[in-house]
Amino acid sequence: xTSNTSLWKHTKTWFHRWGxxxxxxxxxxxxxxxxxxxxxxLAVPGLFWGLFIAPADYLQGDSYRIIFIHVPSAWQxxxxxxxxxxFALIGMVWRIRVAETLAMCCAPIGAAFTVVTLISGSLWGxxxxxxxxxxxxxxxxxxxxxxxxxxxxxxxxxxxxxxxxARAAGLLALVGVVNLPIIHYSVEWWTTLHQGTTxxxxxxxxxxxxxxxxxxxxxxxxxxxxxANLLSRTRNTLLVQDREKNWVRETVWGxxx
Amino acid sequence: MxxxxxxxxxxxxxxxIGAGSATSLMLYALSDNLLYxxxxxxxxxxxIPEGKRFRLGGLVQPGSVHRDPDSLTVSFVVTDGxxxxxxxxxxxxxxxxxxxxxxxANGSLQASGQFAAREVLAKHDENYMxxxxxxSLK
Amino acid sequence: MSMDWLSGPHATFILSAYGIALVVSLYVxxxxxxxxxxxxxxxxxxxxxxxxxxx
Numbered sequence: 121x122t123s124n125t126s127l128w129k130h131t132k133t134w135f136h137r138w139g140x141x142x143x144x145x146x147x148x149x150x151x152x153x154x155x156x157x158x159x160x161x162l163a164v165p166g167l168f169w170g171l172f173i174a175p176a177d178y179l180q181g182d183s184y185r186i187i188f189i190h191v192p193s194a195w196q197x198x199x200x201x202x203x204x205x206x207f208a209l210i211g212m213v214w215r216i217r218v219a220e221t222l223a224m225c226c227a228p229i230g231a232a233f234t235v236v237t238l239i240s241g242s243l244w245g246x247x248x249x250x251x252x253x254x255x256x257x258x259x260x261x262x263x264x265x266x267x268x269x270x271x272x273x274x275x276x277x278x279x280x281x282x283x284x285x286a287r288a289a290g291l292l293a294l295v296g297v298v299n300l301p302i303i304h305y306s307v308e309w310w311t312t313l314h315q316g317t318t319x320x321x322x323x324x325x326x327x328x329x330x331x332x333x334x335x336x337x338x339x340x341x342x343x344x345x346x347x348a349n350l351l352s353r354t355r356n357t358l359l360v361q362d363r364e365k366n367w368v369r370e371t372v373w374g375x376x377x
Numbered sequence: 378m379x380x381x382x383x384x385x386x387x388x389x390x391x392x393x394i395g396a397g398s399a400t401s402l403m404l405y406a407l408s409d410n411l412l413y414x415x416x417x418x419x420x421x422x423x424x425i426p427e428g429k430r431f432r433l434g435g436l437v438q439p440g441s442v443h444r445d446p447d448s449l450t451v452s453f454v455v456t457d458g459x460x461x462x463x464x465x466x467x468x469x470x471x472x473x474x475x476x477x478x479x480x481x482a483n484g485s486l487q488a489s490g491q492f493a494a495r496e497v498l499a500k501h502d503e504n505y506m507x508x509x510x511x512x513s514l515k
Numbered sequence: 516m517s518m519d520w521l522s523g524p525h526a527t528f529i530l531s532a533y534g535i536a537l538v539v540s541l542y543v544x545x546x547x548x549x550x551x552x553x554x555x556x557x558x559x560x561x562x563x564x565x566x567x568x569x570x
Binding site for chain 3: 171243247
């Protein structure tokens with residue numbers, strides 16, 4: 121019981137420390153280079169393997185190689201929305217400014233991944249299905265995801281006071297979470313042009329291992345890209361918000377007072 | 378957790394549940410309209426007025442494709458294993474159009490009970506494998 | 516190695532998809548680097564200005 125309480129206390133202190141902008145700025149600055157290293161370590165072999173080593177598909181030929189950018193960014197576009205809503209919830213309940221800032225910095229990255237998903241999917245659809253775009257359940261719900269991201273960004277920019285802006289936009293992020301299961305299950309609930317789920321976490325994936333491994337490398341690379349980018353953006357925003365405070369003065373001028 | 382935080386958490390969960398149930402009800406009510414295509418079985422049992430546009434989807438029955446040697450006109454049978462419908466199309470088929478593979482035709486039923494397609498799209502499944510693996514599966 | 520597809524019929528689609536992804540990710544990755552540098556400079560200027568006024 122005592123060890124449990126001390127573990128809980130330990131976690132709590134750790135959690136609170138990240139809530140301090142100065143601590144966040146310093147620590148994330150140390151982590152970011154490692155995250156970029158992880159990204160390149162996965163993305164370079166993943167891209168090379170996917171584009172030049174993986175075999176062609178029996179039906180689609182080489183056009184399926186778009187999967188190595190399309191699927192990782194599609195998953196990432198959904199995961200970022202969930203992360204954004206999670207930080208927004210923490211910000212809403214505990215009023216932690218770092219969490220609010222993290223949530224707001226998720227939106228542009230998520231929107232970018234959604235754009236890449238839509239464009240790469242469209243460029244894959246033309247040589248396989250014979251069309252760039254159709255209003256089926258999967259494509260429409262992914263487009264709705266882009267509009268939700270744009271809504272969060274727009275709402276945040278429309279309100280001047282940053283903390284009120286983050287709370288209002290965070291509410292939209294929380295409500296928008298209902299779109300995530302719709303995107304995922306659209307290919308099961310309704311008939312769609314888009315095919316069903318290939319890679320499943322539980323059970324067997326219906327993709328040859330020589331194609332699955334580069335896909336998983338790229339999926340991992342997308343996670344590192346997001347983490348590094350999110351921390352950089354959040355650092356910048358915190359620096360501007362706290363420009364009158366002492367820790368910023370120390371950081372910018374490099375002096376300990 | 379302080380009472381204020383508990384209250385805020387409750388409000389947030391309430392919003393999430395509210396938005397979730399509202400959306401589920403809406404999707405449930407609209408579910409028929411959210412279908413991208415109808416299967417031959419959906420079509421054969423029901424009365425669809427002649428000339429009404431809809432999408433018909435299924436597999437191209439192997440051996441059923443007939444191409445007119447002088448034009449782009451092509452006819453094939455779309456099946457879902459239970460019911461078959463003959464589709465007539467005049468135009469360029471997508472590259473992935475194959476016998477035994479998925480297809481979605483956009484058009485309408487004719488008086489003859491055949492389907493006149495204005496557009497044909499190929500639908501592929503979620504399986505990816507190299508040709509050798511495919512051959513060994515056969 | 517299978518590089519034959521570079522001269523195949525799908526090369527345009529594959530290369531455009533990867534090209535657009537590269538451009539978007541470069542923009543998303545570099546934007547905070549440049550804006551961070553600019554903001555640090557602006558904040559440093561602001562502090563200097565404040566210090567001059569107080570002395």
